[in-house]
Structures are given as C-alpha cells and as structure tokens.
Amino acid sequence: MTGEPTILLADDDEVGRYVIATMLRRAGFAVREVADGLQAVSAVLADPPDIAVLDVKMPGLDGFEACRRIKSNEATRHIPVLMLSATFMETEAQVEGLETGADVYLTQPVEAPVLAATIRSMLRARSLEAEVRQAAREWSTTFDAISDAVAVLDADGVVVRANPALKAIFGDDVVGTRVAALEVGRESGELELEERTHSVRVDAMPGTDRLVVTLSDVTAARRIERERAAALARERTISRTLQQTLLPERLPSDEDLSLHAWHLAAERELIVGGDWYDVIETRDGVWLVIGDVAGHGVAAAAQAGQLRHSLRVYAHEGFGIAESVRRLNELVTRTELTDMATMCVLALTHGAEAVQVVSAGHPPPVLVPADGPPRLAVETSGIVLGAAGAGYAHSTFAFRPGDRLALYTDGLVERPGELIDDGIARLVAACDGVTGLAPLRTRIVEQLVGDQHPRDDVALLLAERSSKVDGR
Amino acid sequence: MKPPVFKIEPREADGALVLALSGELDLAGAPELTEALDAAKASGRPLTVDLRELEFIDSSGLGALVRFNNAAAAAGFEYIVLPGPPQVHRAFVLSGLDQALPFSS
Numbered sequence: 001m002t003g004e005p006t007i008l009l010a011d012d013d014e015v016g017r018y019v020i021a022t023m024l025r026r027a028g029f030a031v032r033e034v035a036d037g038l039q040a041v042s043a044v045l046a047d048p049p050d051i052a053v054l055d056v057k058m059p060g061l062d063g064f065e066a067c068r069r070i071k072s073n074e075a076t077r078h079i080p081v082l083m084l085s086a087t088f089m090e091t092e093a094q095v096e097g098l099e100t101g102a103d104v105y106l107t108q109p110v111e112a113p114v115l116a117a118t119i120r121s122m123l124r125a126r127s128l129e130a131e132v133r134q135a136a137r138e139w140s141t142t143f144d145a146i147s148d149a150v151a152v153l154d155a156d157g158v159v160v161r162a163n164p165a166l167k168a169i170f171g172d173d174v175v176g177t178r179v180a181a182l183e184v185g186r187e188s189g190e191l192e193l194e195e196r197t198h199s200v201r202v203d204a205m206p207g208t209d210r211l212v213v214t215l216s217d218v219t220a221a222r223r224i225e226r227e228r229a230a231a232l233a234r235e236r237t238i239s240r241t242l243q244q245t246l247l248p249e250r251l252p253s254d255e256d257l258s259l260h261a262w263h264l265a266a267e268r269e270l271i272v273g274g275d276w277y278d279v280i281e282t283r284d285g286v287w288l289v290i291g292d293v294a295g296h297g298v299a300a301a302a303q304a305g306q307l308r309h310s311l312r313v314y315a316h317e318g319f320g321i322a323e324s325v326r327r328l329n330e331l332v333t334r335t336e337l338t339d340m341a342t343m344c345v346l347a348l349t350h351g352a353e354a355v356q357v358v359s360a361g362h363p364p365p366v367l368v369p370a371d372g373p374p375r376l377a378v379e380t381s382g383i384v385l386g387a388a389g390a391g392y393a394h395s396t397f398a399f400r401p402g403d404r405l406a407l408y409t410d411g412l413v414e415r416p417g418e419l420i421d422d423g424i425a426r427l428v429a430a431c432d433g434v435t436g437l438a439p440l441r442t443r444i445v446e447q448l449v450g451d452q453h454p455r456d457d458v459a460l461l462l463a464e465r466s467s468k469v470d471g472r
Numbered sequence: 473m474k475p476p477v478f479k480i481e482p483r484e485a486d487g488a489l490v491l492a493l494s495g496e497l498d499l500a501g502a503p504e505l506t507e508a509l510d511a512a513k514a515s516g517r518p519l520t521v522d523l524r525e526l527e528f529i530d531s532s533g534l535g536a537l538v539r540f541n542n543a544a545a546a547a548g549f550e551y552i553v554l555p556g557p558p559q560v561h562r563a564f565v566l567s568g569l570d571q572a573l574p575f576s577s
Contacts, residue, residue, distance in 0.1 A: 294531040294532065294534075294535055339532075339535035339536075339538065339539060340531055340534060340538055361568045361569070363566065381565075381566060381567070381568050382568045383569060383571055383572045384538065384567040384568055386538045386539075386542075387538050388541075388542040388545055389545065390568075390572060419558075419559050419562055420566060421562065
C-alpha cells in the first residue's frame with residue numbers, strides 16, 4: 001500500500017458526513033465522499049478504495065443494499081466495509097449489516113479514536129488477507145505448473161484437488177472421484193500406467209487428514225537402467241563364454257594322477273583376465289600348463305585362448321615342451337599377438353618320476369613332496385613370451401608317488417609394495433601340513449587370497465601323483 | 473608422502489644419450505617410455521637406459537622394454553641398460569628378461 005489509505009465515505013447527511021470525514025482526515029486517511037448508495041457502488045467499482053464506510057440510512061440505495069452489491073461483485077468483494085448507523089436502529093441494523101457481508105458495524109455517535117483504530121485494524125486484517133491471497137496464488141500457480149502429477153486426497157481417498165499433469169493422466173473430471181490406481185501406487189511406491197512408469201510419493205498434509213500424492217514419470221530413467229542391465233548381462237555372457245574357451249571343460253583323471261583346478265575369474269564371473277590353465281593329454285603322458293597374458297579384459301582373454309589352443313596343436317604334432325614354447329614365442333613376436341605372456345609347461349610321463357619343465361618367465365611351481373617340506377620345483381626360468389629370438393630349454397625334477405604340485409599365476413603371490421619372492425615364500429609355507437588336493441586348494445586360497453578381491457586374476461592348478469600305484 | 477610419479481630424464485654423457493627412469497613404471501607410463509625409446513633409436517646416437525632410480529616396474533613396463541628390444545634387434549640398433557634396484561631387477565630375473573635385454577654388468 002503506497003501513500004495514505006483511501007476511504008470512500010457514503011452518507012446523505014452532509015453534516016454527519018462532514019464530521020466523519022474530518023475525523024478520518026485528521027487520522028491520516030484520504031477520504032472520497034459520495035451522497036448515496038448508488039454513487040457509493042459505482043465509485044467503489046470505478047476506483048476501489050482501501051475501505052468503504054457506508055451510512056446505513058440513505059435514500060434510494062441504502063447502506064445495506066450498497067454493501068450487498070459491493071460484496072457480491074468479484075472485483076470488489078475483498079474491500080472491507082464499515083457500516084455506520086444511528087443508535088435507534090441498533091439491533092435490527094446490526095443483524096442486517098452482518099448479513100449483507102459488512103465487516104464491521106459501528107453505531108453513532110462514534111468517537112474519533114475508536115473510528116480511526118477500527119479502520120486501522122481493518123486495514124491490517126486486509127493486508128494480512130492480501131498476503132494469504134498472494135501466497136495462495138503462488139502456490140496454485142506452482143501446483144499447476146509442475147510437471148509431476150499431484151493430487152490432494154481426503155481421508156476417504158477422494159481427489160479434492162488435481163493439477164493439470166494429473167488431469168492429463170486421469171482425465172479432467174478426476175476431482176471428486178476415487179482413483180484405484182492411486183491407491184495401488186500408495187502401497188507399492190511405483191505405478192505402471194499405459195507403458196509409463198511413475199514413482200509415487202505420498203506426503204501427509206500437516207494438521208489435516210489429507211494426503212498429497214505425487215507421481216513422477218521415471219520411464220526414461222527406468223529404460224536407461226534396463227538398457228544398462230542388458231548391456232552388462234551381454235558383456236558377462238561374452239566374458240563367460242570367453243573364459244570357458246580358456247579353460248578345459250573337464251580335467252582328465254586317471255589312477256596315476258589326480259588334478260584339481262581353481263580360477264578366480266571363472267568362479268566369480270566378474271573379471272575376465274588373461275590367466276589360464278590347461279591339461280593336455282599326450283601319447284605317453286600329460287602336459288600341465290599355466291599361463292598369464294599381460295593385461296586384462298576381453299582382449300587378454302582372447303589372446304590367452306589363442307596361446308592355449310596353439311600349444312595343444314604343437315603337443316599333438318609331437319613337439320617337445322621346449323620346442324613348443326619356442327614356437328609359441330615365435331607366434332607371439334611375429335604376429336604381435338600380445339606384448340607379453342608368461343607360461344609354465346610341465347610334461348609328465350606315465351610311469352616315470354622325471355618331470356620336464358619349461359618356464360617362460362613364469363613364477364616357479366611349488367613341489368609338495370610326500371616326505372618333506374614344500375619347495376620350489378625349479379629355481380630357474382626362461383624368458384617371457386614376447387622377446388624375439390628367445391630359446392627355451394627344459395629342466396627336470398622328480399615327481400614321486402604321493403608328491404603334489406601347485407601351478408599358479410602371479411595374481412596369487414603379488415602384493416603391492418613387496419617383493420614377489422615374499423609372496424612365493426608365503427605360498428610355499430601355506431602348502432605345508434595339509435593333505436589332499438581340495439584341502440590344499442582351500443588352504444592356499446584362504447591364506448593367499450582371503451576375502452579380499454585381488455587386483456589381478458588368479459589361476460591355480462594342483463596335481464597329485466597317486467601313492468597307490470607303484471611309481472616304477 | 474607424494475606418490476612416486478614415473479619420470480624420464482634425458483641426459484648427455486660423452487656424446488651418448490642417457491634416459492634416466494625414475495618412479496613407478498606401469499601401464500600409465502609405458503606409452504611415454506615407448507615414445508622416448510623410439511625417438512632415441514631414430515636419432516641413431518648411442519643409448520643408455522638407466523633404471524637405477526626406478527622404484528617399481530610391472531608387466532606393462534617390461535612389455536614396453538621387450539617390444540623396444542625386439543625392434544632394436546631387428547634394426548641392428550645397440551644400447552645398454554643399467555639395472556635397477558633389487559625389487560626392480562627381480563622382475564627382470566623372474567621373467568627371464570635379464571637374459572634377453574642388454575644389461576651392463
């Protein structure tokens with residue numbers, strides 16, 4: 001409100017009007033005067049004052065009727081009306097005045113301070129009312145503007161208010177009805193409506209038994225989630241398929257040799273690594289193979305698969321292990337199949353204790369003799385696959401009945417900030433004092449891997465030469 | 473403690489180029505090393521790869537050196553490698569690369 005508040009004063013009695021107008025002006029109000037009810041109504045309409053003061057008894061349109069007209073017009077109903085009447089009309093006038101919608105009723109003669117205080121109080125009430133009306137307008141605009149669908153439900157679940165977004169879903173005549181879908185959504189937190197997915201939020205309206213139900217369209221977000229899940233599932237299928245090509249479908253078993261294998265990536269189906277193991281049956285025995293292509297992921301796994309299958313081809317063509325590994329190295333350096341790979345191949349011959357071993361930069365196998373402490377089967381290693389022109393020679397060690405072997409990849413023994421030798425020493429120690437292959441596997445995994453997720457892939461191949469067969 | 477960042481410092485020594493490697497050499501540093509080695513080979517000057525200040529090397533680092541060694545051998549380019557501290561040199565021994573690369577004694 002700027003400047004002094006404006007008051008429209010209507011009274012046909014000039015003297016009475018002069019007295020009241022003077023009181024009001026002295027109290028700091030701007031006063032516009034008219035002489036009857038009809039003029040009062042048109043003046044209020046033409047230029048709405050802050051307050052209208054109407055004398056009850058006027059010729060033509062009296063104060064009651066003027067008030068009724070002001071209060072029944074949408075444009076002027078918010079203007080407070082003060083009715084002034086003579087004492088002798090008190091009772092009837094008071095009742096009628098209130099019924100016409102007058103805000104305050106005063107009887108003559110009125111004291112100046114009382115009149116001014118009454119009008120100031122009316123102005124304060126009006127200004128509060130204006131604030132409330134403004135807040136309601138803002139809230140209503142917001143309610144209509146938000147893209148989430150919002151409904152206010154009463155205690156019976158009937159929609160008492162709905163914004164345009166909600167009407168767009170449930171129809172324009174949704175107000176006054178119960179919507180079954182909203183009841184369902186309140187239970188589940190999510191709602192499927194004509195191929196759209198909405199998340200449902202329910203808020204209690206404080207101090208009432210009403211609820212505000214908000215539906216947010218999450219269709220796009222859900223679709224992205226579904227696509228992501230599908231892509232992940234595809235990737236896992238590829239990984240799993242690849243991993244399966246890296247590992248033998250079954251481990252051969254005979255009465256002379258028991259085998260047991262463990263593969264971290266295959267077991268946890270999470271990471272694809274370049275680690276693999278293989279058991280190749282040859283004419284006179286078996287080859288035990290373990291290897292590791294540098295790097296991770298699908299590419300490393302694919303390269304490991306190629307190395308594995310190439311070695312099988314060389315074995316079946318009758319090459320020895322040193323020559324086979326040399327050929328693999330040629331393959332790697334000539335075709336740039338991979339930068340680098342390590343592998344260890346052991347050739348076991350049926351009925352013979354002597355085992356040939358070739359290592360291409362791979363950590364040495366652990367030998368667990370039946371009658372002594374575990375130790376490394378060999379101390380020396382050849383060059384990793386990937387160095388052009390490298391040659392390989394085999395060395396030999398004895399693998400007697402009751403002895404066991406552990407072939408592994410470096411993920412088992414490598415820890416950041418320590419020498420790999422320390423990890424190997426830990427592995428050797430872990431192999432002590434446990435019988436059988438499965439218990440040995442359990443012991444090794446417990447002590448070297450534990451519950452934590454290793455940084456690298458791990459493969460483990462265990463073998464035991466049967467003590468029942470006469471190892472001639 | 474600041475992480476040991478991988479660094480390559482080129483140095484001149486009697487007309488020869490010395491590439492002094494320090495910090496931790498892994499997948500992140502391997503491409504930079506490959507680039508520096510290839511440039512040194514292209515210059516045709518005698519080269520020394522100094523690993524004495526290297527703190528760590530993984531298979532990616534070994535791979536970069538192996539690849540360079542293959543290319544150098546094919547081109548008839550000669551160079552020498554000064555071995556790193558024990559934990560670094562151990563990686564070369566375990567992978568057999570102590571036999572394949574031209575380490576100076």
